[in-house]
Amino acid sequence: MTRTIFIYGLVLAAAVFMLKMLEYKFFYHQLSVEIYIGIIGLLFTILGIWVGNKFTRRKKVFIAPPVGEFKVNERILTETGISKREYEVLELMAKGLSNQEIADKLFVSLNTVKTHTANLFVKLDAKRRTQAIQRAKELQLIP
Amino acid sequence: MTRTIFIYGLVLAAAVFMLKMLEYKFFYHQLSVEIYIGIIGLLFTILGIWVGNKFTRRKKVFIAPPVGEFKVNERILTETGISKREYEVLELMAKGLSNQEIADKLFVSLNTVKTHTANLFVKLDAKRRTQAIQRAKELQLIP
DNA sequence: AAACCGCTCACCCAAAAGGATGATTTGATG
């Protein structure tokens, strides 16, 4: 990346230099300023496209595959003693949302979500949220 | 696409016009030609980046529905550019292990694991590890 | 040989997550 910037600088300098040469050697007073600007514009547009492609790694958009039918294991749900609210948090957690995002989505405070997650960890016998998710999947609480 | 070209033309024309105005009104004989060219160059570079991104757009990749047992999607694995080591980390991460635990299991330092995870987040377009796991499952990189 | 890539590790800093505890409100139920 740093090198790309460096290369960009080099090419830019080279382009400017080249244009100056052209200006004094061939084009000065032969071509109108509009055309002159046009040439510069075109050149730097191409340069911009190149640099843009270098940087912005065009990410591919993957489409999630349609998952088969899933059914929650209600028995284990009651056995673990997970409440509805806690389950909601669990679902969003498994989707990869942060506590703050979950809080926003459920219209509660961050602290509340933390409490719910803490309870979930105890009930799912997990130390981390990633573990809780894994565990919940094993117990067929989430798809 | 046709509209993009049209817009590009418009913006280009506008830029040229603007530059001409500036030239006669403010900058003529006040700024050196180098700076003038620099401004034009920068402008068109930005324009180029924009146009470049417009065109070389992200392509959508459809995923085959997950039938039967699990098999790693090698194609996406290479497409995302995830290395073997990174994949190992991804697997352990999905199991719910912390970075420290992963480091111990792979006999590397915590910092190394962090680097791998950071790379994974970029390649999987995720902000958190939970998101990365979710994403990897969608892409059939992990069961 | 030079460029590149994967893997390794380090340091710093900021944000997120987690642990422990206490408190209030509300709805259901014995």
Added chain:
DNA sequence: CATCAAATCATCCTTTTGGGTGAGCGGTTT
């Protein structure tokens, strides 16, 4: 009505994650 569980929120403190950057090393590739 008194009690209890669920839900809500807070505060304090620690650990874990994540972001950014730089750097060294051992193989390919050019």
